[in-house]
Amino acid sequence: MTGVHAAAKGRLTIDSKSANIPVTDMYWQVFRVADVPKGDTLELTGAFAGLPVKPDLSTEDGARTAASTLEAYAVAYGITPDFSAVASSDGTVTAENLETGYYLVLGEPLKDENGMYLSVPTLLCIADGGQYDNPDWSLDRTIVPKIRLISGAEYHSQTDRTVKKIWVNADKTPEIRVQLYRDGTLYDTQTLNDANNWEYAWSKLDNTSRWTLIEEQVPGDCTVSYTQQQVKSGKTYKEAFTITNTGSTTVVTTSRNTGSNNTGKLPQTGQLWWPIPLLVLGGLGLLALGWRITRKKRS
Structure with missing residues (x-):
């Protein structure tokens, strides 16, 4: 599957103050991981190209797993983000002039007197939804991340x-x-x-x-x-x-097992099958000859 680049640029706003657990001053990273796809599978690009990952976005679980997997590699390999910034006092940060494509959004863990705030990794597409016939896509996206707080006895x-x-x-x-x-x-x-x-x-x-x-x-x-x-x-x-x-193993079944010796297999290369048509024609000729002899005797 081939990704598509558009000339238009996009914008992404991260609104962490409106999250389930509001936070400000979190350091956010935005990574471009793939071109705009034509289906439900992403073809990774940039620093993520070549990773043994095949993100499947056909289900919510698949999208969450893909985001978690790409986060693991971004953290382990220290991949440089396409955009990074600390959210302002109102809890928002905006990335401008983004190429169209799929992006991974990560928030660095934030620690304060309450404990540690962790963001859930997010995958989203920056693209013209009208051009790609996808109402969920837009060149101007705003996301409200999910935040988890580890606090109190659990934190310590x-x-x-x-x-x-x-x-x-x-x-x-x-x-x-x-x-x-x-x-x-x-x-x-x-x-x-x-x-x-x-x-x-x-x-x-x-x-x-x-x-x-x-x-x-x-x-x-x-x-x-x-x-x-x-x-x-x-x-x-x-x-x-x-x-x-x-x-990538694919199991192909050519016939059901009915208990007979019929395996349903096609002729193998090198197997001698050319005499069969001649034998069939010969058999038909003998049948015709027998019919003529029988008819002659009756007459």
Whole structure:
């Protein structure tokens, strides 16, 4: 799928004061990650091109997973944003003269006496909705981000963080290595394999930092996605990361198994099939000859 560039420029306003938890003075980063798509799959561009990621925007869950996955790489690789600024005292910041395309919006964690504010990563398209027949797109966008506040006892406590690897239509490699980042700095690397059931747990990590992770090297025939969520464990919560590798393997079924020896297979290259038409013609000739002899005897 080929992206389309338009000559028009766009504008994006981030209104964090109108968020579910209002914040001001948050540092915002805006990354152009893809051209304007013609379907539901993004073709990544710029610093994100070549990543083993195939964002699927056909569902809300897919869009959230794509945003979370691209955030993980932006943090781990220290990708330079196309625009960045601290929101003003009214909680807004505006990026001007943006090329059309898809953008990832990230807010840096903000800490104050109340705790730590975390923004949920957002993907959105800056484009002329009329030109692309999409009413959700516009050259002038305003978003109200979702904010999470870690405060009180939770902020000053420690939490276990786990990672689990899932394979989808992909051949497992002997092992993979997972890199855990603390506020964008590599904190630890662990190996997942069959011996540990493709899982690992870090115990008692602080809640005053932003924790993200990536797979060190994704198998060549796979794409990857990263998700994280809070999971209740007894009376406490832990943060669970999931790494999903999806392969490009396609299973094609040519016939149903009916219990017979008919496999439904087509002739294989090199198999000798040319005598069949001659045998068919010969059989028809013998039938015709037999019919003539029988008719002659009756007459």
